Amino acid sequence: MGSVEPLARADKPRYRRAVRITVLASGSGGNVTLIETETTRILVDAGLTQRALAGRFASLGRELPEKFDAIVLTHAHGDHIGHAGAYAQRFDAPVFLTEATARALRMPSGVRTRVFGSKTAFDLGDLEIRPLPVPHDAPQIALVFGHAGQSVGLVTDLGAVPDSLPDHLRECTTLLLESNHDREQLARGPYPEFLKKRIASGVGHLENAQCAELLRALSPATRHVVLMHLSQTNNSPSLARIVAEDALRGREVELHVARQDTPLSVPIEPVLVARPAASQLRLF
Ligand SMILES: [Zn+2]
Numbered sequence: 001m002g003s004v005e006p007l008a009r010a011d012k013p014r015y016r017r018a019v020r021i022t023v024l025a026s027g028s029g030g031n032v033t034l035i036e037t038e039t040t041r042i043l044v045d046a047g048l049t050q051r052a053l054a055g056r057f058a059s060l061g062r063e064l065p066e067k068f069d070a071i072v073l074t075h076a077h078g079d080h081i082g083h084a085g086a087y088a089q090r091f092d093a094p095v096f097l098t099e100a101t102a103r104a105l106r107m108p109s110g111v112r113t114r115v116f117g118s119k120t121a122f123d124l125g126d127l128e129i130r131p132l133p134v135p136h137d138a139p140q141i142a143l144v145f146g147h148a149g150q151s152v153g154l155v156t157d158l159g160a161v162p163d164s165l166p167d168h169l170r171e172c173t174t175l176l177l178e179s180n181h182d183r184e185q186l187a188r189g190p191y192p193e194f195l196k197k198r199i200a201s202g203v204g205h206l207e208n209a210q211c212a213e214l215l216r217a218l219s220p221a222t223r224h225v226v227l228m229h230l231s232q233t234n235n236s237p238s239l240a241r242i243v244a245e246d247a248l249r250g251r252e253v254e255l256h257v258a259r260q261d262t263p264l265s266v267p268i269e270p271v272l273v274a275r276p277a278a279s280q281l282r283l284f
């Protein structure tokens, strides 16, 4: 290794992780994703009991925070909203949700709610959040979280990919995307016929092949993909991974699989934060 001239202190680049993503749980047994920047910390969905939530933080070697800046809800299914009221009270956090989700949800008195439009971008702390409706059997949204030049897409619980979705995800550096089931496994599996129909329908859940099709349409900006909301009955992490790997062949994308019972920290690379060098400042 050759010696490297140390940079003058004022010229030292500053690296930091622009946004930190931890999938605390993903699947029909409960969904919670933690999104953090240097100044903002939110939970997306509230499908774990408080005890299970604390357990996930403990398994990461972290204390359960006393406060979150917000609980953001995607849609009114129990595996996403089941503990929203309890979280809001415990963590003194407002609940952000669409009007349709608010109509379907009873919140304990005293809980602050903030209704956002399902197609309208809004700021939450230093995150910019961009929703887009996606087809599901409860009004559902895909969410893109933008911060410091990075964008993280969170897209689960959809039966089909709307034409507008690939463009909505165009800038995503990280994408958390549903890969719920294998069509054959679902058809041959033990679920009752009505449930098989519901899951496979255009307002059900995304199968591995649909997930792969969307992955093929991703922009080159995407460097991390996390497969989400896998069925424990009609899919397996290895099968979902094989299908997604095939779709991502030849691209520089790191692939991860989120689990129901084990948290996943997405290893997003720290980004270089631009700041003027002292020598440049002296020019003016
Ligand atoms: Zn769900």
Ligand SMILES: [Zn+2]
Residues within 6 Å of the ligand: 075, 077, 136, 138, 157
């Ligand atoms: Zn759902």
